Amino acid sequence: MPPGGLFLNNTIKNGFFAVLIHYRRAKRNMAKIRIKDILDGKYAGQKITVKGWVRTFRNDRFIALNDGSCLANLQVVIDFEQYEEAFLKKITTGASLAATGTIVESPGKGQAWEMQAESVAIIGLSDPDKYPLQPKKHSLEFLREIAHLRVRTNTFGAIYRVRHNLIYAVHKFFHEKGFYNVHTPIITGSDAEGAGEMFTVTTLDFDNLPRTPEGEVDFKEDFFARHTKLTVSGQLEGETAALGLSEIYTFGPTFRAENSNTSRHLAEFWMIEPEMAFYDLDDNMALAEEFVKYLVRFALDHCADDLAFLAKRLADEEKQKPQHQRQEMGLLEQLHFVADNDFERLTYSEAIEILRNSKPNKKKKFKYLIEEWGADLQSEHERYLVEKHFKKPVILYNYPASIKAFYMRLNEDGKTVAAMDVLFPGIGEIIGGSQREERYEVLLQKIEMLGIDAQELDWYLDTRRFGTAPHSGFGLGFERLMQFITGMGNIRDVIPFPRFPGHADF
């Protein structure tokens, strides 16, 4: 800001408003400087101000400053003799501050650029006695308990950044292919999606529930005048959109009230569900494979530093394990492998043959032995196919109709449906999809056979009554993809604030 006197003189000379506008514009355009850009050398020799959070303060001289724009810290070098001791004591791990100085080539090892600071201002104190994060390795379990602060660690900073890049890549992929993004409802009255237990959404007073004459809760009195729940899938609504827009995708929150306590399940997660008119199962599988490879490649191309850090983290973790439990490939190796190689495609029937003749089945090492066609595949079977037999991602298709959902298209053999699952090492099913049953009579028969109320699905059946068309789609669990790409073993660590049974903190 110019000194007051000069400012006043100029306003008199040039006109008050012109200067005011100029000043405001300058202020508005003064973007905050990101540490990422400094470390890229964009401010070499310039005097600038940088803001961020202290990671460590070494030797009363070196502040490692991080602003989340990238993994690396900016080293801010201060002349400690210039400051009071009481001031230096405030530069603690976790404190936020602004430093002004010149960006110079660093004489030390470990960084190309550093800031020779002229002044430092503390913005927010961080009581070192109470701040839970230390400049040391913390367990993921501990960090999960302080999910509101873990974003300030290297690991979670990297995960958040990768997550953003993948969200962007999802939209970019579909947009460039001409798919339209559709927001399907989060609150749904449909009870027939069949993908799992649902959370009820209500404004009813629990202390004074309206009852029907039969003594049941009367949802006619509820906000929507019916029993409503949180969505478990946007698929049925997505299908209606595809049968008008041709190619669509959804990317929204999904809720499952299952009492699942595993490293691969969340009660609230994000799912991507493309739905395409005039696609058969082969087209569907080809799209799924192209999509996943694109996302993996995008992460490799745009998150190199963060992935390298996560790869090292995983490698260190693997070293703690006994030899036989270790992964053969490192994280980056595995990502390249998936991006560069074709997935194995085989039918359920072929998979059953392989499993039936497999060593663990013959030696009765499987907990669930494969006896005959029609059995549902367990985790151990999927893992065997992916991790032992093929050693690459596998797409299984044409499953028995009896173990799959009602909307999947019945094949000519009358006993299998055009379903497909993409199985990944470590996490199992990452994608589940199918060609949809477009024939009205066949679909209606299935619905009635399963005892689903056809009246509830009347709107859905309309798509088959009027201009029905073959169509396909799949669902990809975004957090499972995140697990694969970041190498994180627990799904609760790849979403900022995980929701799972007994936990809705933050």
Add this chain to the structure above:
RNA sequence: UCCUCAGUAGCUCAGCUGGUUAGAGCACCUGACUGUUAAUCAGGGGGUCGUUGGUUCGAGCCCAACCUGGGGAGCCA
């Protein structure tokens, strides 16, 4: 929900066959040093050993139940 392993300082962990006053590193406090990379060196404070009950002369250690967390399974994405 089931199986399994664990719970000792703010964090990560050690603690022998049940036996005196429960230890270490990091963090914190005091001091030294001042081009360091999770800085280093010297000293200091910090514990209801998850909870409750039981066995025993005596329990961090043995037993039971419960709570919490990890791993695996089921349900699935």
